[in-house]
Amino acid sequence: MTLLETTVGGLVTANPVWVGSSELTMTLGGLIACVDAGAGAVVAKSVNESAAARRQLDIADYAFVSGTGRVRPAGAARRGDGLLNRSGLAQVDLDDWLAVLAAAVGHGAPRGRPVIGSITLADPVAAARIGRLMAGVVPAVELNVGAPHGREAPAVRRLTEADAVHDAVRVVRDAVDAPLFVKLPGQASDVVALARAARSAGADAVGLVGRYPGFLPDLDGGAILGSWGAWGSPACLPMSLYWVSKARTALGPGVPLVGTNGARTATDVLRFLASGARAVEVVTALWTGGPAVLAELVAGVDAYLRQRATIRGGGLEEFVGSALAGAREYADVPPMRSPAWLPYTARWSRSSGR
Template sequence: MSSLNTLFGGLELKSPIIVGSNSQTASIDKIVEFEKAGAGAVVLKSLFEESIAREIAANVSDEHPEANDYISYFISEKVVGDYLSLIAEVKAKCSIPVIASIACHTDGKWEEFAKRIEQAGADALELNVMSLSTSRNYTPGDFEKLHENIVSNVKAMVRIPLIVKMGANISNPVALCSNLYAKGASAVVLFNRFYPTEIDIDKLTFTSGNPFTSAADLSGALRWTGIVSAAISQLPIAVSGGVDSYRGVVKSLLSGAYAVEVASAIIKQGAAWITEANSGLKSWMEGKGYKTIADFRGAMNATDTENAEKLLRTQFLKYFSEVH
């Protein structure tokens, strides 16, 4: 009988399938449903730095500047307080690991929030660092340094595992992952996804693009997971973005991931997707004769020279010459 148990960033999971942060992971009833369906862990809906800042900006007033500090404090406390209550309530009803999530792009007050999140009972904290660097005065490497600073500052305040969810706009994921591990990160997630922007050519307005990922989005994360897991074998990785069936789970594990974060497929198909993916993974393992995930994890990563050659290939020339 094959076992789906795995370790990820110090967390013991009964399945490598982690429900990624999304609107449904703010619902206690939904999270209970995900646990019953076989999820290994859940990432709570993110606490967004920009949302707090936007709400504060909408409520402060130039007419009463003396009240602005109080308003800022009140709004921050209300948002954070609600989040801490969610953590405590989920922990009271669920036994799977609960991962809190902070979506941040500065190294501001997150150390303080992180400590309170730990005290509320979260099993781990995911730091979701995303932003676009557009200044002509930008110094290459500053964005990567921001990741390291945030991890260092938060690590000094908490003992729970820190998981860093990175965007794909990193010049060298291997170097950054190595530095994050040295700073105290327990695991990384590859990759976050930018908000999709579309243009309505009739109304000449910006609209939201497709918010969901598909299997076509998976290849980039598989490539870098295969490369990073070979270069930094002691750093657990989770794949995110494009896992839409058990096959995506298998591919991720073969690439060297310890787990996957899934949101789009679960939003579209419900908690039943988790059960089906676990069943498909287990059937595949039994068909191959694998007893544990460790038996095949990383079998297709860059540790093997031939695998490395394929993962490092960036040009289409050879592919098209073979096709035509």
């Protein structure tokens, strides 16, 4: 095993930097480009049985938003921008798509870089049928039950209750003879409960978390995109890491987790790993920097882990979840010697003349 090789739900990949499902992985050329750029694994664009979900792609739109709120079109996006978008599923017949997946798998497998099929849930029975066929050509299947567009587009579903997640995953699990990864929403009352439900229904790994519903006025009487959309950004990183770390703590190291939503740099990837993820999916970083970003991320993770190994020993396996050893529940945090808020209120009092 190499320093960066990781196993997630029985799937062995060259490194933990994965590419998530998006328009960038909707063609054979896009899938191959991600493999060749160094991704540990590549998740293909999602499909399902719904013609309406495919038509939704006809109104896809993308706005990139800087940390200061400046809105840029796709061609002017910069590293670190957030992405607000409207999207749909791949517009392709299933048989044709299976052929594309088979070709991509054939390219990635000899390089240790598997290509994973993806289904965005609409009807569980239909998803099971697609999953059964997909498992015949890909080494693993991702089932997305947390699509951020699910609140706006009835052709996809966004499950936020544990019972619903369990029932849907069980139907698909019974049909899919391959590792099954379940991707969950970030906006739910208890994402850990959803992760536990997915696992109890047979998920081999759990993805945390999908992007959030979003809305951004343009202040001229309209809205960016002209509608609601889905939002992901570097600012989402601590929110995503909250659920990854909580799921790792609750479910234990035996449940493989895949992190997503917020990773733009090698440091971001490392923070996902330290929080308990065994792999990290990136998407927006590729929108803003192209496939070459993958080599940068992999090199950064590799350099850090090598340096760490010379000081502490161990490798990726020991690093995953390492941040949790120093994390306490609120009730276990000892009182601060000097309250952290004290200098802030003192400074405010001086500035206000009190």
